[in-house]
Amino acid sequence: MIKYSYTIMYVKHVEATVAFYESAFGFERKFITPEGDYAELISGETTLAFASADLAQSNLAKGYTAVSKEQVMGIELGFVVDNVTEALNKAIEAGATLYEPLKVKPWGQSVAYVIDCNGFLIELCTAMGG
Template sequence: MVKFGYTILYVEDVEISLAFYENAFGFSRKFITPENDYGELSTGETTISFASKKLASQNLPEGFIESSLEDKPFAIELGFITDDVGELVQKATSLGAVLVTEPKQKPWGQIVAYVRDLNGFLIEICTAVEN
């Protein structure tokens, strides 16, 4: 059996990133190392984690592509489900997220918007898909 456990985002400042996700999306802090170079948020079944770019460099000596608001987002996104997309988009952007697309209703009824976090990672804010 395989279980999806976590996603780790490589960021400049773990503490600032944790605080942003706590304040913008209401997640709670699960863990942070004494060195503040790795931290986790309780987000439900799967954890969102943050590692400092310095720590990531130790694990990946060949390097990696860094996320930045100056560049286009990676071809990956975090998806957060909420009942009020507009309200959550407003809250996130008031705390520093960058709006990519305003909330839009999809043909299947779901409402979807996109923002980028302080580090440039893409976040989809949406309602649940009704089956």
């Protein structure tokens, strides 16, 4: 059996990123290394984690493509929320950048997109069918 357990995002500043996600989305800090180069947040069944760019370089001999605020990457984090407008406003107050305003999809789902403090794309949406 395979279970999707966590997503690790490589960032320049782990502590600042964790603080942003705590403020913007209300996640709680689960773990951070004494060196501050890796941290995990309590975010439901799947752990959201951050590793420093230096740690990424030490783990990935072939390197990686760093996220950029100039152009979003072809991947997003999806956060299901009860109220997209409230979640969107809270994220923006915490420093997120609006990427796509709130839209209601033909199937009734409300969806908006923001960019986090590093340049990662985040979808804020109601549950499917809601």
